[in-house]
Amino acid sequence: MQLQKNMNTPIQDLKMQIRQLTNTMSHLQSLLRSINANSEPDTNSQMLQQDKTVPLPFPTQTISTKKPDSDEELLRMFRKVEINIPLLDVIKQIPKYAKFLKELCMHKRKNMKGSMEMGGIVMALTRNEDFTIGA
Numbered sequence: 001m002q003l004q005k006n007m008n009t010p011i012q013d014l015k016m017q018i019r020q021l022t023n024t025m026s027h028l029q030s031l032l033r034s035i036n037a038n039s040e041p042d043t044n045s046q047m048l049q050q051d052k053t054v055p056l057p058f059p060t061q062t063i064s065t066k067k068p069d070s071d072e073e074l075l076r077m078f079r080k081v082e083i084n085i086p087l088l089d090v091i092k093q094i095p096k097y098a099k100f101l102k103e104l105c106m107h108k109r110k111n112m113k114g115s116m117e118m119g120g121i122v123m124a125l126t127r128n129e130d131f132t133i134g135a
Helices: 002-038 042-052 070-078 087-093 095-108
Strands: 115-118 119-125
Touching: none
Parallel strands: none
Antiparallel strands: 115 119
16 A cells, blocks of 8 residues: 555656646747747748758769760860971970970080980981981
């Protein structure tokens, strides 16, 4: 018997707490209803909420990896392109050849007999006297 009485008191306490919570919830709901009824809907805040977009964390994953169908057309177009660049301007942009040309212009071929090795590429310079035709 005493065990039942001891069990009933905590149960009654829990029931009391649940009643208090339900009363509080109903009171809060009534307050929210009255606030919503009195206030007009703000269209600006609704528009701002609709305009918000969350950026993608990995946008590269959404990009398709398919090649465009116009590859053939691009290749045909690039085959038709002709580039006319003066050779001297191109050679000046390559440092080893620029140095070689500078030496060539400075020494005026005085010291340039035989061949000169340039980074694995052999450039042969010969004078007209050293070159024989048809022999």
